[in-house]
Amino acid sequence: MWPAVIVASLGCYAIKLVGLSVPQKWLANRRVMHVANLLPVALLTALIATQAFTSGRHLQIDARAAGLLAAVIAVRFKAPFLVVVGLACLVAAVVRLAA
Amino acid sequence: MTELREVDHDWAVTRPAVLRDALGVGIATGAYGLSFGAISTASGLSVLQTCFLSLVLFSGGSQFALAGVVGGGGAPMTGAATALLLGVRNGFYGLRLSGLLRLRSWQRPLAAQIVIDESTAMSVVRTSRPAARLAFWSTGISVFVLWNLATVIGAFAADALRDPRVLGLDAAAPAAFLALMSPRLRSREPRIVAAVAAVVALASVPLVPTGVPVLLAAAVAVVFGFGSTRREPDDEPLAPEEVNA
Numbered sequence: 474m475w476p477a478v479i480v481a482s483l484g485c486y487a488i489k490l491v492g493l494s495v496p497q498k499w500l501a502n503r504r505v506m507h508v509a510n511l512l513p514v515a516l517l518t519a520l521i522a523t524q525a526f527t528s529g530r531h532l533q534i535d536a537r538a539a540g541l542l543a544a545v546i547a548v549r550f551k552a553p554f555l556v557v558v559g560l561a562c563l564v565a566a567v568v569r570l571a572a
Numbered sequence: 573m574t575e576l577r578e579v580d581h582d583w584a585v586t587r588p589a590v591l592r593d594a595l596g597v598g599i600a601t602g603a604y605g606l607s608f609g610a611i612s613t614a615s616g617l618s619v620l621q622t623c624f625l626s627l628v629l630f631s632g633g634s635q636f637a638l639a640g641v642v643g644g645g646g647a648p649m650t651g652a653a654t655a656l657l658l659g660v661r662n663g664f665y666g667l668r669l670s671g672l673l674r675l676r677s678w679q680r681p682l683a684a685q686i687v688i689d690e691s692t693a694m695s696v697v698r699t700s701r702p703a704a705r706l707a708f709w710s711t712g713i714s715v716f717v718l719w720n721l722a723t724v725i726g727a728f729a730a731d732a733l734r735d736p737r738v739l740g741l742d743a744a745a746p747a748a749f750l751a752l753m754s755p756r757l758r759s760r761e762p763r764i765v766a767a768v769a770a771v772v773a774l775a776s777v778p779l780v781p782t783g784v785p786v787l788l789a790a791a792v793a794v795v796f797g798f799g800s801t802r803r804e805p806d807d808e809p810l811a812p813e814e815v816n817a
Contacts, residue, residue: 477648478621481638482628484652485659490684492666493675500671508797509668511765512790513696514756516661517689517749518766519773519789520633525746527777540743541750548754554596561747562603566740 536572540565576672580700590694590707597690598714600748601632602722607736608635609726615643619727626723630716631688632745634658637782657783664790665692672696672704686712693752761800768792 500506525541526532540561547557580586605626612622617639625635634655641651666687672695675683691712698704736742756762769789776785 474617474621474642474648477638477642477652478617478624478629480649481634481652481655481659482625484656485629485631485634485662486685488656488659488663489666489687490681492663493670493680493684493687495667495670497671500667504798506671507800508794509664509671510696511762511793511797512664513668513692514753514762515765515769515789515793516664516786517693517753519769519786520661520689521746521749521753522770522774523777523785524749525743526774530778530782532774532777536737536740537743537746540740541746544743544747544750548751554593554748554751555600557751558600558744558747561743562740564740565743566738569737569740 536565536569539568576698576704577700578702580702583702586700586703587706590698590703591710593694594707594710594714597694597711597748597752598718600744601690601715602718604632604736604741604744605719605722606726606729607741608632608639608719609723609728610730610736611636611643612639612723613727613730615639617642619724622727623720623723626720629655629659630685630719631655631659631662632719633689654782657781658786660783661689661786661790662687665689668692668696669708672701673708674701683708683712686716688712688715689749690715690752693749697752697755761796765793765796768796 500509521541525537526534528535543564544557544561547560552560608626609622612625612635613619617625622639625638629635629638637658638648638651638655641654642648666684669683669687669692673683686709691708694711695704695708698707753766757766769792772792773785773789776788780788
């Protein structure tokens, strides 16, 4: 187990360090910079979608979807961060309990 | 979004607001860290290995993936490979963050450790460089401390916390990312990119290995970024000689 733990840990750290260390000159092109700007948006929304609507390698709508919907509404009403997250958990837990 | 400012004129307002949010994000991910500690030890990793992952790997998605593969009876190295695949996105975050934060070379190895979803999302939505820097460091440190603390507690309280779904904790991460990203989703292009990225990721989930759907979403950003010729208002200003370099 230890070799896998160490390989994953050091590898993930190396990936982070490499990303931060790419010379700014390489990114100075306007389009490259535009891509770098859009990358966090694309990655984070993909994460939201996969964490809320998939289970393993299947698509799945369950209590998490209700939680996310609650979060969308809370964000619309400009609720504070912890309220958004707390509400999502609460709704997911209640829906799961009721199902 | 307005152009990134070098000076924050509302610092007296911005600073406490950013710090408060950073603590809030730390608390929320800490709650998720409890379940990581519990699931990881339940999957057959020792308490020490579990804590090592939170300290050194420090990327929630990758850690859950490793524990998930091992817990499901997979080979540990398959788990490591999945963790690395999921970790690639942090490298992409670094591309964006290095220009935003303008780190000194001695800061880079420290900053690298806290390049994660939360610190990136908190940083890229800011309108001034000082606020972006403060958001990155304060969120990264807050999440690091609370995530590790929660991992230890979760690892020792495994039995009580083995099914975090009962508390709805599996809805916490998507809700948190949504709350963090929402300021970026007010203008048109990021909205379109977000929508297409989500659809591409979901459509590819049944077809490709875990970790790959999120990377395909990165391709969406690349296609849109290179395809659009329009100058975006939230682009950083460039020196003339750098344009089309």
